[in-house]
Amino acid sequence: MVDEDERKHRNMQPENIKEILSVVSSEVPALIKSILNSVFSEEAGRNMGKAAAAYYKELKNGGMPEQVAVKMTEDYMRTFTSIGDMLRSGGMMRRHGEHSGEDIGAEIEKKIHERLDKKARDADEGEEEEKE
């Protein structure tokens, strides 16, 4: 126990802190830079563009109308931005502890009910139109 305290005290010496910070100051910016480069660089943009363009081209070749193909490609690209949303909501959840598992479960249940109600309404309307 005493040895551990002594070791901790030795680690907090100015020389050691200086050494730790010198490593952190060189490693952390490199890490951030590589993360940013993987998303925000010409190369990454080109690759993402290739993927989206291939998706769009396939839709067009499959006979999809122009506007629908564009809309679907936009939805495809939205998964890309949702990474940021995910990070943000993850950070907020950790900070505030707003959403417990039960809250999320209740939210999903509510959404399912809404979807089912909408489907039932649409089916009813369709039947009425057929009768007319």
Place this chain on the structure above:
Amino acid sequence: MVKTLFKATPNLAILGTSVFWMYLTLGSRVRKARRAFEKQLVSQGMSKEDAKRLSACYNDLKNNITNMLRRQVVNFERP
């Protein structure tokens, strides 16, 4: 304590400067990525307007990330 702070200052300055520089250059990185992205879409027959609309997601992503980081820095001291 003062000695520690004094010795840590150059390293902290380097760390702060590099992070700030990255923050400043982020805009130009996003522009380059957007341009390359749009070029690929236009080459596959998409109109320029649609390509621009699609590439706006890069700005959204940048805003999301910077807002998140800013909020975390601002709330750093709060429990």
